[in-house]
Amino acid sequence: MEILNEKQQLEREMEAIKARQSQIAEEERQAAETKRNEQLIIHANLNQQAQSLRAEAAQAPEEKTKLLLYGQAADITTEANRLAVELGLLKADELEEKPRFAISKKAKPFIQIGGLLTVLAWLYLRFYGLKDAIDVNNLKVEPFSQVRPYGLDSMQKLVYEKFALGVDALAAFGLLALFAPVIFSYVVPFSGSQNDLSTDFKTELTAWQRILISVSLLLGLFLLLGLSHSVKA
Known part of the structure; x- marks a missing residue:
């Protein structure tokens, strides 16, 4: 018990x-x-x-x-x-931040201008290359089927339009650098300064202001591209 x-x-x-x-x-x-x-x-x-x-x-x-x-x-x-x-x-x-290729702020303007010059050189060579191709092709076809160089029906004209557009852009930056270097350095900051258009666009403006500027710039580019079709070689 x-x-x-x-x-x-x-x-x-x-x-x-x-x-x-x-x-x-x-x-x-x-x-x-x-x-x-x-x-x-x-x-x-x-x-x-x-x-x-x-x-x-x-x-x-x-x-x-x-x-x-x-x-x-x-x-x-x-x-x-x-x-x-x-x-x-x-x-x-x-x-963890994945390693990525980064371009320094000072190098970007040189790369952009260098890229524009490279494109212009390619367009220049392409312009005359198309002329030679058109001339060779015209020798092989009947007269009524031939394409006139620099004509509206030629791809050469489209190349020339973009070449003229690039030259005008380069000239605009050159004039800006010559007569208004302060504005030029603000738009294309070769010095790498924090006081530039890119920084102010991201930090100083509201979302609506950025949208308004972006839409206005886009419409302006469309207008410029439309006007570029009026150039003649």
């Missing part, structure tokens, strides 16, 4: 221990859930702070202030991303 009572006592103690273990596990789960909710709130607040700093930087009048605010926003974003990884919202490899 004594052994039976002792066994029952042990069973009661084991049940009490299991109940306590379940209680502790539930308390730990609730504590972990509470901590996670708090961290989610912190993560949301960090993202909101970073967004506010970027908005403030976009409206800042001085470039020094802009860089400072953007730097602070980047630091806060880094902390928010670290917390997001801990919470399982992001994977660590998603935050």
Whole structure:
């Protein structure tokens, strides 16, 4: 009988221990859930702070202030991303920047002008190459089937139009550099300065202003392309 009572006592103690273990596990789960909710709130607040700093930087009048605010926003974003990884919202490899080919800001204008000159040289050679091809083809066909060089029915005219367009663009930049070098350096920043059209377009303007300028520029290019068809060789 004594052994039976002792066994029952042990069973009661084991049940009490299991109940306590379940209680502790539930308390730990609730504590972990509470901590996670708090961290989610912190993560949301960090993202909101970073967004506010970027908005403030976009409206800042001085470039020094802009860089400072953007730097602070980047630091806060880094902390928010670290917390997001801990919470399982992001994977660590998603935050790793993949190596990519980057062109320095100073080199871009030289590459752009060099690219334009290369295209102009190709168009120039293509213009006379098409003339020679037309002359050779005209020797093989009847007179009524011949194509006149520089004519409206010739691809040579289309090449000439684009060549003239490129020369005009290059001439416009040349005149701008000669008579208004300050504006030229703002539009084509050879010095690599932060005070340029590209930077101001991305940081100083609102979304609607960027849309308006983009649409106006696009329509202007379409008009310019349309007018280029009026040139004659």
